Amino acid sequence: MEIMLSVFVLTALAILGFTAYVLLNFGAKEPRHRYRDLFLAIYGFTLITMVVVGLFAEWHIVFPWQELTAFYAVYGFAACVFLIYFAKGLRLWLPKEEDYYEKKEGM
Amino acid sequence: MIQWLHPGFILIFGAFLIPLFRGKWKQGYLLILPAAALIDVILMKMGVFGDIPISTWRLPFLEYELIFGRVDKLSFIFGLIFTLAALIVAIYALNAKSSVEHMSQYIYVGSALGVVFAGDLITLYIFWEIMAIASTLIIWHGGTDKARRAGFRYIMWHVAGGIILLAGIITYIGNTGSVDFNAFNLGSNSVYLPSLLIFIGFIINAAVPPLHAWLPDAYPESTVVGTVFLSIFTTKTAVYALARGFEGFDVLIWLGALMVVYPIFYAVLENDLRRVLCYSLINQVGFMLCGIGIGTALSVNGAISHAFGNILFEGLLFLCVGSVLYRTGPAKCTELGGLYRTMPLTTAFCFVGAASISAFPFFTGFVTKSMVIDATAGLGMAFVFLLLQLASAGVFHHAGIKVPFFAFFAEDANLNARDPPFNMLLSMGIAAVLCIFIGVYPYPLYQILPYPVVFEPYTAPHMIGQLQLLLFASLAFVVLIKSGLYPPEQRKINLDSDWPFRIAGAKFMRFVEGPLMSFAAWMDSNLKKIAADFSAYGEEKEERILIGVSVLLGLLFLASYLIIELIYGWIA
Structure with a gap:
């Protein structure tokens, strides 16, 4: 308690x-x-x-890696770093100017 | 004596009287409608009109019987949260002037309730389509040229989805002879293909990637209030329909896992805060679909309770960003910042929403989402479990930190703003109180879930695990910003899965207008030349007769073909 x-x-x-x-x-x-x-x-x-x-x-352990010390802490940190770096990589080709479609669609 | 009154009909028919009222009377009437619908739904629970489940309002249609009112635990909980949310947003919407806008919003909510209480596929389809049309009108009320065009793109997706749904319903009825809307028996061959079509119709409305692009494209183009309404009903209605028809369909687990992960990257990149929330909405619906796909009592309960909670906290976040938009104009990260000083109450409410969606202990998300995640762990689905945890960290990053951080804190943009009017604050306050109440004391919610709940969210390992995940995710954000590695916000839009359609559509139209039209013109002029050469041989009169006779013969040929076909078909 x-x-x-x-x-x-x-x-x-x-x-x-x-x-x-x-x-x-x-x-x-x-x-x-x-x-x-x-x-x-x-x-x-x-x-x-x-x-x-x-x-x-x-801990209520289901998967072996949950036995690792502070698994959730490590995973949370790694997840957020991965997320931001992956998004940074996507930035190479996903973002376009705000009037991108207007120009492309010829309107 | 009326046994049962359809709450959706209160809103749909009540909506047509809105233009008759003015000023204070109109505001009162706008509140009475959703309040009446909410009381109507609560009375169903109290069993005044018979114990649930009931099925009532049967109408004959063709050779079938339509059921407008099917109340059991599943439809009751969705009816309850839909009317509750409608009342909260109605309070928020009182400042909007346009009666037509209010009408389309109430018809939209009413038709969503129609879907929820529909007991058969035909009724479901009718309300499904009313919902698509009403939501398009809500988008068009944005009033800008962008909104108009986004509305057209939106209706294209939903007409396509509606046609696939209709095809599925017709073949289903044809194969089974039944119009009942219950769990589809996917084991049987005659049901498999039709129910798959119905499934595709449903997941288009649930915004499953790559069929999701209409959502972040169109929703943010509507008005401040319109976006809030839209964010609540279309996707959750699809969640209801999937929970009813496809509980335990394992494809949903993988679609859900894709759906929780795909949008979080977009949410990092996106500059427009309403679009960030739209991506987070897709991510949240992913948790629900995952729970429905797993199909155990725990996971389905988790999915339904997460839908219930999500309507409150995602709605609250949309309300807060809407308030910022209402006061400042833009809702873009690059143009906002430092509003906590001038909009303190909105900041506080936004923080409650952010903590709820990130599933901090004592807030709603914690007691709902963890059921789904626990269910994946319970069944030993390691990969799905890790994906859902990754997405949880992602949600915390974009909805928990990014939205409040860039809107209310960050670099001060020196915007001249203040908290929104009282009614808007009141509606945000109600949503915030509910978010905390359910988080601290979830048992009333657990009681109305479809299955009996044996789940205790507040255990030490559970709370510690969740806090470790969230706090160390925030540490990553802090470290990356401090070291300057965090990608700065850009004034850009991001390509999504609708890119091929939009570019291909535009390219095709340009091909039609350019090369194809000049080819046609070239053919045309040559044909005219040939015709002129021919006509040079005869008198004008003969030429006319020639044309007349050939057209007549052609038509006769066609007609005889049709008649023979018809007779043949009749005999056979």
């Missing part, structure tokens, strides 16, 4: 840290929020604790 309680608290922290850091402080030239470093710390803390807590959870 303790593990459930800690997971609930961690979830709330994760959502807070992630939202506040990634959304609020990203892409801005000057710091947007005075607790920026605190949010970053919360974000980093949840990243690490999620992996640590995962070591103690009783």
